[in-house]
Structures are given as structure tokens and as C-alpha cells.
Amino acid sequence: MDYAIIKAEAEQKALATIEVLKGEYNGLRTGRASVHLLDGVRVPAYGAEMPIDQLATVSTPEAQVISVSVWDISNAAAVEKAIRESGLGLNPMTAGGVIRLNLPPLTEERRKEIVKVAKKYAEEAQIALRNVRQDLMQRIKRAVTDKEISEDDQKRFSEDLQKVFDAKSDDIDAVAKQKESDIMSV
Numbered sequence: 001m002d003y004a005i006i007k008a009e010a011e012q013k014a015l016a017t018i019e020v021l022k023g024e025y026n027g028l029r030t031g032r033a034s035v036h037l038l039d040g041v042r043v044p045a046y047g048a049e050m051p052i053d054q055l056a057t058v059s060t061p062e063a064q065v066i067s068v069s070v071w072d073i074s075n076a077a078a079v080e081k082a083i084r085e086s087g088l089g090l091n092p093m094t095a096g097g098v099i100r101l102n103l104p105p106l107t108e109e110r111r112k113e114i115v116k117v118a119k120k121y122a123e124e125a126q127i128a129l130r131n132v133r134q135d136l137m138q139r140i141k142r143a144v145t146d147k148e149i150s151e152d153d154q155k156r157f158s159e160d161l162q163k164v165f166d167a168k169s170d171d172i173d174a175v176a177k178q179k180e181s182d183i184m185s186v
Helices: 003-026 073-084 109-143 151-184
Strands: 041-045 046-053 056-062 065-070 092-095 098-102
Touching: 003 151, 041 056, 065 073, 073 092, 073 098, 073 109, 109 151
Parallel strands: none
Antiparallel strands: 041 046, 056 065, 065 098, 092 098
């Protein structure tokens, strides 16, 4: 068993978990218009569920407005319906193939709801991190059972791996705290 490979895998999977969390956070409103707000919206088109960015150009012409220019005008109604039903609290207005989304200022109550969602995303990332840690720790234990490494090596590797995961867990907490402050700032 090569511990360097396991440690590299731990780093890579932990970084991937943090990137997924950041991607999910891009879809949360912070009071400003963002093209990433619609990233999670999927539209039934051409016989499949497609992300909105594969059917239209999403832009932010103003600070509180998102513009969605649908390439195939026959999909405009489906895109509008998907946005309306996405749970983002947006009311699309369609003019031809262009859908405008005016973002009203967030109320204190809505900000608190978004913070709850952000905390749920952070907890899901922590769970994913724990699952990766558990899998890699099992691999180290299996190496002892298979007599590939000694129990002393197991202890040393496990402690070192735990430090990696503790650091990445702290990174997740920092990303979550930053997003919460972005959401709550008016």
C-alpha cells in the first residue's frame, strides 16, 4: 500500500467536495443578480432535461436583472415555466425569445431562509467529506489486516490523514461563513 497515493486521493476528493459546495452556493441569491443563480434549473426540451445554459444565453445587464435569451424560440415557454417552478421565487417576464427576471430586494425573512439552505449545503459537504475519510481509513485498516503495513504505520497514517480532513473541514466552514455573511449583508 502506498500512503502517498491515499493522501493525494484524500486531498483531491476533499477539494472536489469544496468545489461542489461553491457551485451550489453560486445558485443562492445574495441580493445581486448572478448568471449562476439559474445553474440548477433544468428545462424539459428535445426529449430530455437540460440545463438552462444549454438552451439560452444568461446575462446580467443590470444589478437586479437577469436576462435569458432563448436560442430556439419554441423552447421559451418551457424555459419560463422551469424558472417559475424552480423554487427560486422569480417571476419571469417573456418578450419574444428574451426572458427578463427582475430580482426584488431580499427581505430579512427570505435572507434567513437562504442562510438555512446554505447551512444545509455545508452540512452535506461535511457528510461527503466524512464518507471519503471513512473509505480511506478503511483502506488503511485493510492494509494492516492484509499485513501490508504495521499497526504503527496505521496509527501514523490515520493521524496524518485526519489532519488533512480537519483542515478541509475548516475550509468548508470558512466558505459557509463567507456565504452567510454575503447573504445577510444588505
